[in-house]
Amino acid sequence: MTTAKPKYARRKSHPRLSYDQLMANATALVPVLEKRAQAAEDARQLPRETMEDLYDAGLLRVLTPAAYGGLELDWPALPDAARVIARACPSTAWIIAVVGGHSGICARFSKEIQDEVFADGPDQLYVTASAQTTGTIVKVKDGARLNGVWRFGSGSDHADWMMVTGEVMDEAGKKTGLHARALCRADQVEVVDTWHVAGMKGTGSKDLNFKDVFVPDRHLIDQPENFGASPPGASLHPDCYLYDVPFVAYFSSWLLGPVLGSAEGAYDAYLSTTRGRVGAMSTQTVAQIHTVQERLAESFCELDAARALYDKHNRYLHMKGAARENIRPDEFVESGRERTYIGRLCFNAAHRLVRQMGAVGIFDTNPVQRHYRDLNVMQNQLALNWDVHMLNFGRRQLGLPTGMERIDNPPPAKPAWGLLNGKARKV
Numbered sequence: 001m002t003t004a005k006p007k008y009a010r011r012k013s014h015p016r017l018s019y020d021q022l023m024a025n026a027t028a029l030v031p032v033l034e035k036r037a038q039a040a041e042d043a044r045q046l047p048r049e050t051m052e053d054l055y056d057a058g059l060l061r062v063l064t065p066a067a068y069g070g071l072e073l074d075w076p077a078l079p080d081a082a083r084v085i086a087r088a089c090p091s092t093a094w095i096i097a098v099v100g101g102h103s104g105i106c107a108r109f110s111k112e113i114q115d116e117v118f119a120d121g122p123d124q125l126y127v128t129a130s131a132q133t134t135g136t137i138v139k140v141k142d143g144a145r146l147n148g149v150w151r152f153g154s155g156s157d158h159a160d161w162m163m164v165t166g167e168v169m170d171e172a173g174k175k176t177g178l179h180a181r182a183l184c185r186a187d188q189v190e191v192v193d194t195w196h197v198a199g200m201k202g203t204g205s206k207d208l209n210f211k212d213v214f215v216p217d218r219h220l221i222d223q224p225e226n227f228g229a230s231p232p233g234a235s236l237h238p239d240c241y242l243y244d245v246p247f248v249a250y251f252s253s254w255l256l257g258p259v260l261g262s263a264e265g266a267y268d269a270y271l272s273t274t275r276g277r278v279g280a281m282s283t284q285t286v287a288q289i290h291t292v293q294e295r296l297a298e299s300f301c302e303l304d305a306a307r308a309l310y311d312k313h314n315r316y317l318h319m320k321g322a323a324r325e326n327i328r329p330d331e332f333v334e335s336g337r338e339r340t341y342i343g344r345l346c347f348n349a350a351h352r353l354v355r356q357m358g359a360v361g362i363f364d365t366n367p368v369q370r371h372y373r374d375l376n377v378m379q380n381q382l383a384l385n386w387d388v389h390m391l392n393f394g395r396r397q398l399g400l401p402t403g404m405e406r407i408d409n410p411p412p413a414k415p416a417w418g419l420l421n422g423k424a425r426k427v
Helices: 019-043 048-057 077-086 090-099 102-106 111-117 223-227 256-274 290-322 329-355 358-362 367-378 386-397
Strands: 126-129 136-140 143-153 161-169 175-185 190-192 206-216 220-222 417-420 423-426
Touching: 019 048, 019 077, 019 090, 019 367, 048 090, 077 090, 077 256, 090 126, 090 256, 090 367, 102 111, 102 126, 126 206, 136 175, 143 161, 143 175, 161 206, 175 206, 175 223, 220 223, 256 290, 256 329, 256 367, 290 329, 329 367, 329 386, 358 367
Parallel strands: 126 161, 136 161
Antiparallel strands: 126 143, 136 143, 143 206, 161 175, 175 220, 190 206, 417 423
């Protein structure tokens, strides 16, 4: 067991990078991260030097507001940057997209909270965990007390802040009706090393154990309000639509960068290995085998289709955001279908390649196998769940209810107490 503590020097200012500059920085890191990918997997967390490189390159402040030293870039800068990095190390790309994107959640908080969390500068890592296993949030005077475990805190070894979500209970154990995001400093939370997994090992997605941690009212954020249209922080940063429009479709899609980049990395690694490899049972080069040629072509086609769908998906999200338009329920179902099919195409492409490698492909140190294992784990994310999203789309096509009809206008909760802009209020 370890306790997460802030580890990095705080910089008060950075140059404001354009999209092209960010992509150039990401591309420059690819050969460096390729050499560190095995070390990240072995350590089951990103190396310290990798975290420092990500901060220096601006890759962890893509969605941080410009007012606090961030890049404040539109969609899809975040998944695009992660896609580049995933060709070298999908775990690093996950920290960029899925964890680095949490600064965009902070930008939707009240000014009081933003001033506090960005006080040490833009180089902050906000780790979240929403799998509420034994974790409880109990409302007490002036705040709440958190106890128990939340799971899958990606990047927890490098965290500055922890954010967990869950239903809030009163001291009698009754539900208050509020679904809250609770925010606290990382050194208040115990990180439990449970991350012994089949893939995405370098993300260090460990358990977060809260032992009677007090969170003041100002750090309890109404989760539906935070992810809904025009949250408290939107007016502070009017130039960026990602702080203003409903956030669920974007939150669900930033993992597509690591997914597509990982499949592209698997393809590149396979191609590099196969061009000069001689088969173990033959003097013939593997590249001369017609089934190798055919299956390589099929994987290429799948990746080509995934790229086209990825571009279409991101163009649509940007267009809707730039117009300050909510994603309608039918559009959200469509978004889920596209995300899921991108994931399936990428996984199939990598799976086919690693199966062709025979005994060479069974070694953990084989980068093709690592990309394949990482893709297999990423597919377990709810945002890419095949059964959920294909079922929703099929039901909508047939004119049946999907359960998503009120996603853009959820029914109002009626708790005995609630939060507004980080302050307790009566309802």
